[in-house]
Every structure is written in structure tokens, then in C-alpha cells.
Amino acid sequence: MPLQIYNSLTRKKEPYISPQGSTVKFFVCGPTVYDYVHLGHARTYIAFDIIARYLEFAGYHVRYLMNITDVADRLVQRAGELKKDPLELAKEYESAFKEDLKALGITNIESYERASDYIPQIMTQIKTLIDKGIAYQTETGVYFEVKKFPKFGQLSGQSQEELGLRRLELCSSKRNPEDFSLWRRHDTGLRWDSPWGSGRPGWHIEDTAISIAHFGDTYDMHGGASELIFPHHEAEIAQAEALTGKTPFVRFWIHTGLLTTKGRKMSKSLGNAIRIRDALNKYTAAELRYYFASFHYREQVKISDFALKRASNRLKSMRKNFNAFQDTPAIARSSRETKLAALIRKAESDFRKYMDDDFDTPRALAVLTSLSERLSRLGRARLDQHTKEGAERAFLRMANVFGIL
Numbered sequence: 001m002p003l004q005i006y007n008s009l010t011r012k013k014e015p016y017i018s019p020q021g022s023t024v025k026f027f028v029c030g031p032t033v034y035d036y037v038h039l040g041h042a043r044t045y046i047a048f049d050i051i052a053r054y055l056e057f058a059g060y061h062v063r064y065l066m067n068i069t070d071v072a073d074r075l076v077q078r079a080g081e082l083k084k085d086p087l088e089l090a091k092e093y094e095s096a097f098k099e100d101l102k103a104l105g106i107t108n109i110e111s112y113e114r115a116s117d118y119i120p121q122i123m124t125q126i127k128t129l130i131d132k133g134i135a136y137q138t139e140t141g142v143y144f145e146v147k148k149f150p151k152f153g154q155l156s157g158q159s160q161e162e163l164g165l166r167r168l169e170l171c172s173s174k175r176n177p178e179d180f181s182l183w184r185r186h187d188t189g190l191r192w193d194s195p196w197g198s199g200r201p202g203w204h205i206e207d208t209a210i211s212i213a214h215f216g217d218t219y220d221m222h223g224g225a226s227e228l229i230f231p232h233h234e235a236e237i238a239q240a241e242a243l244t245g246k247t248p249f250v251r252f253w254i255h256t257g258l259l260t261t262k263g264r265k266m267s268k269s270l271g272n273a274i275r276i277r278d279a280l281n282k283y284t285a286a287e288l289r290y291y292f293a294s295f296h297y298r299e300q301v302k303i304s305d306f307a308l309k310r311a312s313n314r315l316k317s318m319r320k321n322f323n324a325f326q327d328t329p330a331i332a333r334s335s336r337e338t339k340l341a342a343l344i345r346k347a348e349s350d351f352r353k354y355m356d357d358d359f360d361t362p363r364a365l366a367v368l369t370s371l372s373e374r375l376s377r378l379g380r381a382r383l384d385q386h387t388k389e390g391a392e393r394a395f396l397r398m399a400n401v402f403g404i405l
């Protein structure tokens with residue numbers, strides 16, 4: 001069975017068929033860098049880190065690209081409050097974000113690309129969309145005319161009628177309420193000169209400018225939190241496919257479930273956000289990663305100190321069991337098939353089976369837990385060096401997909 005991945009675009013699991021050793025072009029939406037990131041971000045980025053690690057485990061080469069949104073109204077507003085230059089402020093929070101990801105053990109992102117470095121590409125895309133008659137200019141900026149892209153709504157499962165009721169970006173100069181901005185005119189704050197007046201790009205166009213520059217007109221996987229499906233990812237598909245005429249823009253759309261605390265979504269605006277750096281003063285990265293891996297990436301994760309402590313105890317006992325196995329001296333003897341080798345083969349095959357089933361980390365983690373228990377019991381038996389070392393390597397290789405040991 002090849003790897004199956006749930007595709008938000010088709011709402012079903014589909015096989016990911018690509019030859020072994022091939023490259024996976026993988027894009028994940030990065031944060032708007034106007035503040036520190038919180039555990040809600042950690043939930044998403046750890047999930048995609050595990051997915052990227054597993055793709056490597058399964059023999060693919062992952063080219064993992066992330067955008068950094070350093071052009072945004074929220075950022076301009078915050079910079080104004082702090083009397084700082086928006087791009088300087090963005091760089092400070094970008095560094096803090098990268099430190100946080102590193103501290104969480106997320107090290108496989110190949111490149112981070114800032115929106116502000118892609119203004120020429122963004123302008124070229126906007127100009128093409130206007131030339132094609134899909135985007136139009138008003139006195140406030142440039143807008144994508146949703147009616148001109150009949151497939152709009154496919155990712156979020158909305159009809160054109162439903163979309164007509166949506167009020168995106170209130171602005172009286174738009175032709176239709178559902179149209180979204182590609183460029184907004186601004187006379188103050190962060191802005192660039194353009195054929196459509198001084199201003200700055202809309203949010204959605206930065207992703208298509210960055211991903212098309214790096215990956216070309218179509219690529220393999222795009223990830224993000226499920227709250228980004230509409231309008232952000234819907235708009236990305238519309239922009240890219242209208243620009244290039246190639247479809248699908250992205251083969252697999254992958255979305256993570258929410259993080260909630262005390263029954264509410266964790267978010268900065270609700271005032272219940274726990275910064276990653278504060279959480280890391282209390283829990284290790286391995287404990288947080290273990291906890292998140294015990295939920296499927298599409299599931300909603302409820303977080304509490306009680307639940308985190310329980311997870312950290314489970315991780316402790318897994319470690320203890322594996323250490324007990326490692327510490328048992330092996331005896332010199334020629335390699336032979338033992339109960340141990342069969343046990344490892346079965347564990348590896350189950351691990352792959354579950355991870356191949358839309359990255360079912362809770363079940364794959366259970367395989368590792370049960371393997372650690374059996375290894376600890378086996379440690380007391382007489383094991384030959386070769387088989388014992390092979391078992392240790394196999395266990396660590398699987399644990400490394402989660403980044404927990």
C-alpha cells in the first residue's frame with residue numbers, strides 16, 4: 001500500500017504516488033511576524049515537522065519552504081504603537097520565531113522566504129491577472145474578481161451563491177463582496193510604489209509569488225492550519241490557476257486541527273495564548289512533541305497541564321524501558337534470527353502501516369510504546385551484539401520521526 005494522505009481539496013484519502021528517492025515540494029504557511037508565536041502555532045508546525053520527517057524516513061527528499069508574512073496591517077499597526085520600522089520589527093519577531101522552532105526541534109525547513117523580498121514577483125502576478133481580465137483596479141487598490149474563477153469555493157466546499165453572501169475585506173469600491181485584494185493603496189506606513197498607486201500587497205498573493213518562484217507552476221503539498229482554508233488557501237488556488245492555467249496548483253492540501261484550552265481556541269486575540277518560549281520553561285520539546293503526536297494532525301487538540309503531565313510520564317516510561325534495554329550487556333555470538341529480530345520487523349512494519357495511513361501518529365506512537373515495553377523485558381534475556389544493535393537503531397530511527405528521544 002502506498003502512502004495515503006487526506007486531501008482537503010477532494011475530501012478523501014488519496015495515494016501519494018511518487019518514486020522512491022523523489023523530491024517532495026512542500027510549502028507551509030508561516031506566521032505573521034508581529035508578535036511571539038504560541039502553542040497553537042507549535043501544534044501546527046510540529047505536525048508538519050513530523051510529516052516531513054516521516055517523508056524522509058519513507059525515502060523521499062523533502063524541499064520544505066515556508067513564507068514569513070512581514071507585510072500586514074497588524075504588523076504596521078503594532079510597529080506604529082511601538083514607534084518602530086515595520087520591517088525591523090518583523091525581523092525581530094522572525095528571529096524569535098526561528099529560535100522557538102529550533103528549540104522545538106524543528107530543523108528541516110529548507111528555506112524561509114519573506115513576503116517583502118518578493119514585491120517584484122507579486123507585482124508581475126498582479127499585472128498578469130489584470131491583463132487577463134481576472135483582476136480589476138479601483139481607487140482603493142486591485143481586486144481579484146471571484147466570479148471570473150468558477151472553481152472558487154472548491155477547497156472550502158462553498159457554492160458561488162454562498163460565496164456571494166460572504167463579506168471579505170469590506171470596501172465600497174469592490175465590484176462584488178466576495179472579491180479579495182491583491183493590492184491595497186496606502187499613503188502611510190509600509191508601502192511600495194506600483195502601477196496601481198503606492199501601497200502594499202494583499203496577504204494571499206505573497207504565497208503564490210513565493211511558491212511559484214521556488215517550485216514552479218504546480219507542486220506536491222501545501223500545509224497550514226485548517227482556519228486558513230478560507231479565504232486564504234482558496235484565494236491561492238484561484239490566483240495561481242488563473243495565472244498559469246495549470247491545474248491542480250497543489251496536489252495535496254493538508255490541514256491541521258485547532259488547539260483549544262478550557263474549551264476555547266488558543267489565540268492571541270482571545271488572550272489565552274501561551275507563548276512557545278514560556279511553555280518550554282515548563283516542558284521539554286520532547287514532552288510537547290510527544291503530546292502533539294498523540295493526536296492525529298487533523299484532530300482538535302485540547303491542552304491542559306494535567307494532560308501534558310500525563311504525556312510526559314508516558315514519555316518517561318518509554319525512555320526508561322528503552323534505556324533498560326540499551327544497558328543490558330550483549331553477549332558475543334554470531335548473528336542469528338531471534339525473537340528480537342522478528343519483534344523489530346513487526347514493529348517497523350506496523351509503524352509504517354499506520355504512518356502510511358494519513359500519518360496516523362497516535363497509532364504509530366502506540367507501536368513504539370509497546371515495543372519499548374517488550375524490549376525492556378527482553379533486555380534480561382541473552383542477546384547477541386548484532387541483533388541488539390540493530391534493534392536499538394530501528395527503535396531510534398522510528399522515535400526520530402517524532403523527535404522525542
Ligand SMILES: [Zn+2]
Nearest residue numbers: 029030207232
Ligand atoms: Zn499562507
